[in-house]
Amino acid sequence: MIYVFDGSLEGLLTAVFEYHERRPSNLILTTAECYQPDVFTASHRIDNDPEKADRVWKALNRKLSATWLRRFYCAYLSEIPEAFRDLFEFCRYIFSNPSDVTQNYGNPHVLAVAGYARKVEREKHRMEAFIRFQQSSDGLFYCGIDPDFNVIPLIMKHFKDRYADQSWVIYDYKRHYGIYYNLDKVEEICLNQEEEKNLKLQRDKITSEQEPLYAALWKDYFKSTNIKARKNTKLHVRHVPRRYWKYLTEKE
Amino acid sequence: MSERIREKLSILADAAKYDVSCSSSGSKRKNDNKGLGNGHSSGICHTYTEDGRCVSLLKILLTNHCIFDCAYCVSRKSNDIERAAFTVDEVVQLTMNFYRRNYIEGLFLSSGIFKNADFTMERLLKVVKKLRLEERYNGYIHLKTIPGASEELVREAGMYVDRMSINLEMPTEAGLKLLAPDKSHQEVIKPLGDVQRQIIQFKEEKKVIKSVPQFVPAGQSTQMVIGATPETDKDIMHTAAEFYKNFSLRRVYYSGYIPISTDNRLPLLGTQPPLIRENRLYQTDWLMRFYGFHVNELLNDANPHLDVDIDPKLSWALRNLQFFPVDINIASYQMILRIPGIGVSSARKIVQARKFGRLRIDQLKKIGVSYNRAKYFITCTDSPPMFRDYQATQIKSFILAESQSKYLKNDIQQLNLF
16 A cells, blocks of 8 residues: 655644554555556555644654654654655554653664654754855845755744844745744745846845955955864865855855 | 954964864853844854864954963964954954854954953953943853953953863973963963852852853863873873863863974974874763763873774773673663763663663664674674684774774875975
């Protein structure tokens, strides 16, 4: 049996609910995107049902600690097809055991969910570190990113707490949405294709007068804080993988 | 204007880079006045230099003019270098603008000593107060205590900053006397002790009155220069252990000496900085703080130096084979931590996971144990039977044969003459 869902959290939770209704054997969960029809296996399309999803979410709240609930959510945000499968199996394992089994790192699905969560948290932390704002001429601080995982929901609070006295935008080019802070609260924004292109290409033309000075100062600082006698490129690249260099002012 | 400030930043950042402390952790300062910035309890490294050290703070000197002549220091009086000084306002503007762009996690402010200690400390305090009070800046501030500054100034600074530090410079008093005749360890110990007492006092008061302000919430740290004077690793680590104990330091940093001077008391210009040694010292430091090792177990009169080719944990295990093999499924957490190839997070996972069933080799590997190293020291459910006991030297050669030392490359480089 193949369960096909749409890749949303609601869909995933609905799938868990429907599994417990029918309990089919040899079940595989897959997203609509990855689904390949198979002659020998029946498939079942999951229709998102907020009520069913809500019941499963509440049950998870009862079963899991705050740490594990966050891990569950993080693993979901990884958007990796195997992660969905592991999350599904993780739910089955959790609900089939009356006691708390989340500490059983010997179980492959528990370990896998913890592993995905760690990857996503690492990406979140990297975004908190590597985002470089540029100030536009009207005082807005902006930055475009394309993170490996969908981390914007996770980094929102950090930036809201920290940059409370400046308005800023963080935009995810890959997933085509972003967040905007207007000195009061954070809003989700979507740009159309043209606006997105403008943000990407003309970033230098809309910057404020001060921007080039501070970018230059930062590059100077980065250069003069380096100790040449201790050069260690391997370590450098391990900490700042090349795919992040495009964000970094000092690496331009 | 902009050219001059670029020049100043280059000079004063260059002079500050030998201070290795860069951590931005330990402070949970909130941004509750809707200002700029907050503390991040685990800290954030915003970038890394090409030598692989993290950059999380804007690390600068207020000035590199200095009245002292310490042989190991690049800003010493007798050194012929360009001198510069920031104004208070310049430091504040730099910090604010770097922080707004998410370049940095905070400010690390140190200074050469001009006129006298109190005068210098007052200027540092002015920067800190302006940031906190006028600019409503709540990000991280690491302030260097100036040796010899009055207790009142240090105390006032402590109300605004997140971490204070003062450097021991040389691991032993004798070493310090040799290279910096004007300085003594006593000058370092006094302010460390003062701040430490006040931290405790503020914490006690906070238990009773909730509105007591924070005082140096991220604690204190210090730094020692390694390889400039002929101390043994034992001297260094025993000093470090003592300071951890007496002053509840958050960190002791070990900075491999980079030859910057032709002074004949110091290693020659062009000598390689002692990177391996520095690495082994940090490993020992970690073993003391997170793995429950006592410094005497790792370094004592019989073993005054750390092995260069293997890490100190493996080296301890090979000296103490009577404790091994350890049965993963019944041993205590403390004992599992001591097995080479198992770190803190694997040890925790093992202890939690074994409640659900006896662990096998494949599970250990998935948990993150580096099994090729650990296999000589553990037994688990499906361990192959051992028909003979290996000698420590044999185990060492097996492990060395399998592992790729990250330092091997450096050894080869040293052979090249041109």
